[in-house]
Amino acid sequence: MTEGAAAEFETRLKTVAEGAEDILDRLLGAATLPGEIARPARLLDAIRYSTLGGGKRLRPFLLVETARLFGVEGEGVFRAAAAVEMIHCYSLVHDDLPALDNDDLRRGRPTTHKAYDEATAILVGDGLLTYAFDVIADPATHQDAAIRAGLVLELARAAGFGGMIGGQVLDLEAEQSQAAHTTEAVIRLQSMKTGALLHFSVIAGAIIGNADARARAALSAYGLALGAAFQVADDILDVEADEAVLGKRAGKDAGRNKATLVAALGLEGARERRDRLAAEAIAALDCFSQGADAMILKEAARFVARRAS
Template structure:
């Protein structure tokens, strides 16, 4: 059995006791194996060579850490709809590469200037800034290479939908645009005062767009109807918003040891958060409301959607 076949088998593993945490861990293991294969040092078909330093730094940035929530959402949405779990795993892993690229670039001195990520030195600290830039570039392009590969999804229309969806979610109208708005909220480009609606828009782009697309990717692979995709998009958008609010609460309350990175920096930098706008109690109440939105959005699937409901509850209850 190849490592890729083993990763597919691990996604299908039944969870004995704590169903949700076992499923999350099983998908994380499958993603790790899939990405380790894609980031192997050996030159692949159509390539001239794989520079060893670049491959080492890419593996450092991607492997051995993270909950892999984004691919988990893709796999579980596809599973719920009876779609290809192998196709959803590949799509989710591509999304994870985009997420990892964004972290590498966010950590750099011109952005958030962080020294630690997941409890170890950030890529630009472990290597250098030029290597970190190229790592992010290479992870992003590899993500689209995976989505466009017929080996994982033979249907060309589905591949096109996945590529288009990830491009929009991660680009100027999504994650990248949201990052720019986030920098602007710090006052880097002049005085600014964001209200609740402005903050929600910023966070929907910066964090929510990729999380929402993770669910939509599973819907695409699972052959969802337009109405089903709309329902899952409502779930994904609410989940993305809840995730960001929970992250902002953790930045205020969690220890650096628990988070694996510095905490309290968002407040120091003057970043726009709903914790500032609503207070901690108000932010927690909004998280609870958003979990309700998630649960309502997937109610049509009954018991088949229980894992997605648990994912929403996990998002707001996590401690790191």
């Protein structure tokens, strides 16, 4: 709410992004780990290209800051944060493939199948998806096996048929259809494709933080609203932003009969929805209102609504 909060948020966002970059760099390093056969060099190179050196690391941020709300910090939390970022990066690499969205640019750089080749991009995605579960299930992430198994289950569901994969299929179906998309259908699609992993990031922090049922319900509501706000903001950005700012071809969604909320609600309606959802996300955290950390999560909801890229 104050300028101080916004400044502290920016500092934390930067700190967590650096921490996430560092742990990803170490997990995806060239060294042969104990018991592991040496990783093929070309694959490793392509994986690092697809994962390192960019992005706001919003999902790691949400996980780390939610765990911190309960006083839990450290290497294990960042390992879980790296796993969720690997899932995010895998989904981008596969979504960009010619058979899917056929995108040549991502964050202003050639997409993985353009920088390498299609076969490598498919395997990079498969490898990141698989490795994310390796990292989460490893005792180094959390000493309690019940928490590790719980994280695996939640992550697999967020990334699976009822989450990212299901949303991507609905997205493809929507694109191939010539009909206009109902607001309800677009919201459902987006809650699966993008919302589920953002929601998982918050819930994972709550699981690691051993949150009680009431706190977990509040954080779940926060995660759902934030995820929905994020995607409306993305749809709005696609219309508004020019290619140089966004680092991908802007206006592309409209040219493809993509299911977007700007198409369903109009630009003004989409902006209203975005701001209402951000306010909902913030209100969901009222039970934590005393601490500085909930303030940072609230600030994250404002950031998601106002971001320019």
